[in-house]
Amino acid sequence: MNGLGESHSEQAGRPPEARAQGxxxxxxxxxxxxxxxxxxxxxxxxxxxxxxxxxxDLSPVQAHVLRQLGEGALAMSTLATYLSCDASNVTGLVDRLEARKLVERRSSEQDRRVKMLVLTEAGAELRGRLMARMALPPPFIASMPEEDLLALGDIMRRALKPQ
Incomplete structure (x- = not known):
């Protein structure tokens, strides 16, 4: 069988175009x-x-924000797009992170109307701990044989490579 319910002899009897399509x-x-x-x-x-x-002591959305801010300053409008929510939701979210002194709002150097979000020192430290925790593989991954881990890593790198 070829995985499509046909034997190899049935496949051989089909025209080349049909075999290619199969x-x-x-x-x-x-x-x-x-x-x-x-x-x-x-x-x-x-x-x-x-x-x-x-x-x-973070909500899942707050954790996503800290993770995203590791790339550097981010416009609040860009963050809203990333989170698939409107600007008013981002404002409340940022207010809570700012109250914990994890982020700061700054005006963009290119356009002072645009508010940029940056990590504070405390935010960067917390983000580092969060990212280290997120990097710990679950037991089913950690217990895989080295050969499987190498193959999985190779597959994931190729999948994430820009097209």
Whole structure:
């Protein structure tokens, strides 16, 4: 069987175009299966994120903000887009982070009307601890054989490589 319900002899009797189409369908099926499994893995793992954020007295959204700010200053409007929410929600969120002295609002050097969000020293320290905690692999990953971890790392690097 070829994975599509046909034996190799049945495949051999088909025209080359039909065989190629069958191979493409099988590849799409494998890609879809791999993507579905990856999506399920990430979804399952993200269920633990609220508890992880709570370890640092953060909401999950606050933890995402600190993670995002590791790249440097970020316009509040860009943050709203990243979080898929409107500016008023971001204002409240930033107010709470600012009250904890984790972030500061600054005017953009290019356009003073634009408010930029930057980490404070305390925010950078907390972000560092948060990121270190997030980097700890779950037990099912940590217990994989080295060969599997190398293969998984290679696959993930290729998947994340810009197209």
């Amino acid at each position: 191979a493409e369908e099988a590849e799409v099926g494998l890609a879809q299966q791999a993507w579905t499994l990856l999506f399920e893995l990430l979804h399952t793992h993200m269920r633990n994120f609220p508890a992880l954020a709570a370890e640092f």
